[in-house]
């Protein structure tokens with residue numbers, strides 16, 4: 001526990017009420033809106049999240065609207081935000097809320113966590129902000145703030161560290177206004193106690209900060225040595241027939257699930273791009289293709305790996321495409337691409353087709 005936890009809470013809340021950014025989800029306690037904003041904000045910057053929040057809310061203003069929407073519509077609204085599992089889980093959970101809870105979100109973190117895809121963070125954020133439950137939240141920003149406040153000398157990654165951080169956060173949350181307090185912790189991490197240059201001089205809780213007192217701010221948080229991000233060389237087949245391109249819909253589960261893509265895949269060791277394309281088209285579609293010129297070469301970074309997409313024009317030479325790995329195949333003209341949800345990396349070359 002901090003030496004003066006009461007002073008800490010008061011100083012942090014006063015600062016938050018004075019300085020907090022005016023964001024649309026902070027003007028409401030509506031559980032659906034709070035939940036939606038929390039899901040969008042995971043792994044997404046506020047400036048990026050804002051237009052999506054407005055757009056999704058305009059299209060699906062209530063949990064009933066979300067539950068009734070077809071999965072493709074939800075994915076299309078989510079397109080470009082990445083981490084599509086979030087959209088699929090949001091949709092699934094909305095259906096469960098309507099089917100099993102009469103369209104009202106459960107009011108405690110424990111019950112919220114029973115809904116599909118709602119983890120501890122989201123459950124606690126919604127329970128504290130929308131329903132005033134006294135539970136903490138721990139996200140990346142809060143971890144950093146706690147590591148400095150308590151001058152933690154251990155790495156903040158791993159299950160044991162995670163449990164310790166949640167326990168420290170729990171000890172700080174006040175009975176009154178737990179939602180504001182949790183948002184204030186995140187806001188402090190986002191705007192003052194930032195990763196590279198924390199603004200300790202203007203920090204509202206500087207007198208309570210152990211790292212500042214020990215002059216170890218630049219050493220906190222301690223991190224495990226980073227692993228090198230793997231890189232994959234990918235070949236993509238732009239198979240054209242009468243002005244339309246062959247697309248496949250990815251299976252609903254897993255990375256980029258439910259999105260449309262062009263056929264293709266990883267180049268195996270020792271393969272040329274043309275050999276890899278021919279093999280992928282055989283495996284994925286059961287067809288033989290003639291590989292033409294390179295249309296585009298684009299790079300994209302996901303959280304745990306990077307890819308280079310090499311897009312080639314291809315023509316069908318034998319066989320009728322069958323969906324061996326996709327749930328559905330479709331021939332689509334470039335004018336129809338806007339109606340379909342693609343992975344973000346695809347948008348880097350779609351305009352070239």
Ligand code: SF4
Nearest residue numbers: 193198200203206209
């Ligand atoms: S004093 Fe500095 S290190 Fe400590 S919480 Fe404030 S900004 Fe972070």
